[in-house]
Amino acid sequence: MFENLNWWEIGALLLLALLIFGDRLPAVIGDGLRMIRNLRSMARNATTDLSRELGTDIQLEDLHPKAFIRKHLLSEEEEQAIRKPLQGVYDNLRADVTGVHDELKDVAAAADPRAKGSRRSGTVAPGGAAPAPRRPSYDDAT
16 A cells, blocks of 8 residues: 555654644544444445345455456356457567567667677767757658
8 A cells, every 4th residue: 555655755644644633643543444444344245245146156356347257157168269369469469569679678788888899880979979869850751
């Protein structure tokens, strides 16, 4: 939940919460935890009711529409029949992306002046920096 926050930001949020809520902070935290517990129990009760109505064992993850259809409506043969036409397209796309990735690595290695034995072709701007590539304009297309 807090993967993108460092310790300073979490500390600042706690300090801000302390300033806003003051002496009521423990009560606010307790209310928040109670609300989370109630939401979890409601979700658990809903899945239990749904399992009982459908006559199958259903988990909360199964409520995602794709997972629900895959698990409860399609057999393995039907799922494979749906995937088969798209598998070739997926394989071709994967091979193309891998090829482009390899070509970009080669271009980056050739363009890196620190790479041993690699030199850029073309002119070098004063100060040793390579000139910026020229962007095509509307006039170039006509």
